[in-house]
Amino acid sequence: MTDARKLRLSLESTLDSVEAAELIVQRMAELNGFDPDQVHQIGMGVRETMANAVIHGNGLSPDKSVRFDASIDEQAFRVRVADEGSGFDPDSVADPLDKGGLLLPSGRGLLMMRAFFDEVEIGSSVDSGTRVRLVKYRTKGAGGTTQEEDQ
Amino acid sequence: MTDARKLRLSLESTLDSVEAAELIVQRMAELNGFDPDQVHQIGMGVRETMANAVIHGNGLSPDKSVRFDASIDEQAFRVRVADEGSGFDPDSVADPLDKGGLLLPSGRGLLMMRAFFDEVEIGSSVDSGTRVRLVKYRTKGAGGTTQEEDQ
Amino acid sequence: MSLSTAIRDVADVKVVDLSGRITLGEASGQLRSTVKELLDSGATKMLLNLGDVSYIDSSGLGELVSAYTTARGRSCTVKLLNVQSKVQDLLQITKLYTVFEAHTDEATAVTSF
Amino acid sequence: MSLSTAIRDVADVKVVDLSGRITLGEASGQLRSTVKELLDSGATKMLLNLGDVSYIDSSGLGELVSAYTTARGRSCTVKLLNVQSKVQDLLQITKLYTVFEAHTDEATAVTSF
Numbered sequence: 317m318t319d320a321r322k323l324r325l326s327l328e329s330t331l332d333s334v335e336a337a338e339l340i341v342q343r344m345a346e347l348n349g350f351d352p353d354q355v356h357q358i359g360m361g362v363r364e365t366m367a368n369a370v371i372h373g374n375g376l377s378p379d380k381s382v383r384f385d386a387s388i389d390e391q392a393f394r395v396r397v398a399d400e401g402s403g404f405d406p407d408s409v410a411d412p413l414d415k416g417g418l419l420l421p422s423g424r425g426l427l428m429m430r431a432f433f434d435e436v437e438i439g440s441s442v443d444s445g446t447r448v449r450l451v452k453y454r455t456k457g458a459g460g461t462t463q464e465e466d467q
Numbered sequence: 468m469t470d471a472r473k474l475r476l477s478l479e480s481t482l483d484s485v486e487a488a489e490l491i492v493q494r495m496a497e498l499n500g501f502d503p504d505q506v507h508q509i510g511m512g513v514r515e516t517m518a519n520a521v522i523h524g525n526g527l528s529p530d531k532s533v534r535f536d537a538s539i540d541e542q543a544f545r546v547r548v549a550d551e552g553s554g555f556d557p558d559s560v561a562d563p564l565d566k567g568g569l570l571l572p573s574g575r576g577l578l579m580m581r582a583f584f585d586e587v588e589i590g591s592s593v594d595s596g597t598r599v600r601l602v603k604y605r606t607k608g609a610g611g612t613t614q615e616e617d618q
Numbered sequence: 619m620s621l622s623t624a625i626r627d628v629a630d631v632k633v634v635d636l637s638g639r640i641t642l643g644e645a646s647g648q649l650r651s652t653v654k655e656l657l658d659s660g661a662t663k664m665l666l667n668l669g670d671v672s673y674i675d676s677s678g679l680g681e682l683v684s685a686y687t688t689a690r691g692r693s694c695t696v697k698l699l700n701v702q703s704k705v706q707d708l709l710q711i712t713k714l715y716t717v718f719e720a721h722t723d724e725a726t727a728v729t730s731f
Numbered sequence: 732m733s734l735s736t737a738i739r740d741v742a743d744v745k746v747v748d749l750s751g752r753i754t755l756g757e758a759s760g761q762l763r764s765t766v767k768e769l770l771d772s773g774a775t776k777m778l779l780n781l782g783d784v785s786y787i788d789s790s791g792l793g794e795l796v797s798a799y800t801t802a803r804g805r806s807c808t809v810k811l812l813n814v815q816s817k818v819q820d821l822l823q824i825t826k827l828y829t830v831f832e833a834h835t836d837e838a839t840a841v842t843s844f
């Protein structure tokens with residue numbers, strides 16, 4: 317493991333912040349020994365999460381920012397994204413894999429986050445916005461167990 | 468050339484923003500065909516520039532931000548960093564290569580920016596802070612000439 | 619612009635060569651206006667060549683679906699050509715592979731309409 | 732912590748094995764306190780092993796210079812071991828190679844004091 321293991325940023329609610337977050341986690345993952353597929357997946361999952369935060373959460377408002385945390389340890393890549401929106405209920409989002417959802421032009425972001433990260437936890441409230449916690453383990457299915465990586 | 472060619476961000480005046488900017492330009496450079504040495508140099512030069520902006524310029528103030536622009540085209544990687552500090556006179560900075568400067572604990576940032584980028588332009592005023600413009604050509608010494616890269 | 623498009627006529631099929639990324643922002647709009655243009659000019663067979671598209675996000679997938687449904691509403695069929703592996707993964711994850719007919723050979727794709 | 736330090740005694744030389752990055756923030760402080768500790772304990776020969784240091788920025792270079800001058804003020808000599816190529820480039824650019832005696836072999840370095 318080399319460097320760039322922990323980062324805490326406040327980002328504007330812009331599409332460029334979405335791109336920036338993706339580039340940051342890709343480079344962090346790469347410098348810390350994640351393989352190219354994992355780098356891609358971490359990038360995409362973060363991209364979708366950040367896009368939701370700046371668009372659905374903060375409505376691209378110049379007055380609202382996104383709190384972005386990324387950290388890497390022996391086990392996993394962890395990300396937290398918190399917006400200042402008015403929240404939503406993840407359980408009432410239409411399933412994009414259903415017959416009715418399949419041809420809709422949107423609604424695939426959460427699905428992609430869940431496909432690319434091992435853990436996705438969404439906390440949301442009208443007052444405090446949405447906080448998404450993402451975890452990607454170095455070794456698939458390594459959730460919770462302690463293990464050493466050879467570097 | 469693939470993607471991530473243009474980015475405009477507002478960043479907090481923190482050391483994490485310095486790290487973030489470095490990671491962003493490294494990944495952008497890498498995705499757009501700069502070689503590993505260039506990626507390293509672009510990252511270091513941006514790191515030094517951002518460090519000056521958040522520390523000397525904005526004094527790590529939570530009320531001040533850094534405007535960060537990066538763009539890539541066929542010829543070059545271009546970066547602009549603007550802070551909200553009270554400026555400085557680049558010409559009156561002590562030369563760190565002089566006998567007197569060699570053993571000082573600081574004062575090597577500008578030197579490193581100039582070593583790693585082909586063009587470094589500093590505009591500074593008491594009212595509007597400091598703006599640094601950096602250019603790194605894909606091919607050393609290609610300044611100004613039009614040329615195609617094979618990708 | 620992160621996406622560029624070029625249109626070719628192969629027999630009675632409009633082949634759209636896409637190059638770059640289909641993502642949030644400009645790129646999605648670029649695809650939408652190209653498709654609209656073709657539909658307005660009366661196209662009924664459209665082949666989107668994704669051979670040079672290395673990256674699509676959920677917004678870009680949405681644009682592909684929109685292209686498909688809009689075209690269908692105007693009696694035009696949309697098929698895909700040369701889907702790259704990362705994009706193919708996304709079509710699997712989202713089950714959109716059940717929606718899009720995809721080909722790896724242009725000549726076969728053109729005659730399949 | 733992005734920099735870790737370990738101290739070894741080789742003959743009468745304090746060998747400091749540094750690992751990670753010497754950069755702005757925590758890492759610079761880490762180096763400073765290690766050097767101070769050694770000087771306080773009376774060290775007069777210090778060999779900073781940079782073999783596992785892949786990255787130094789201007790702030791980290793400043794810390795190396797501080798270590799050198801602080802040590803000199805207390806009659807301690809600081810030398811470098813196993814400088815990696817990117818760090819070597821920086822020593823060239825900043826002319827600090829004229830300040831630091833650098834070695835590539837530990838045994839030779841230890842007997843050189």
Ligand SMILES: Nc1ncnc2c1ncn2[C@@H]1O[C@H](COP(=O)(O)OP(=O)(O)O)[C@@H](O)[C@H]1O
Pocket residue numbers: 364368369372373374399401402403404409421422423424425426427446676
């Ligand atoms: N951070 C958020 N704040 C508010 N609403 C959100 C947030 N994230 C997701 N949503 C809601 O959940 C829906 C589904 O999100 P998603 O699966 O990412 O698809 P899409 O973004 O394409 O609509 C969104 O349309 C939105 O209504």
Ligand SMILES: Nc1ncnc2c1ncn2[C@@H]1O[C@H](COP(=O)(O)OP(=O)(O)O)[C@@H](O)[C@H]1O
Pocket residue numbers: 515519520523524525550552553554555560572573574575576577578597789
């Ligand atoms: N953005 C800035 N705003 C204000 N002063 C600056 C800025 N950048 C550089 N300086 C001044 O120029 C000096 C030299 O900068 P530099 O060569 O980067 O070395 P260092 O940052 O180690 O002092 C700084 O000490 C500071 O006084």
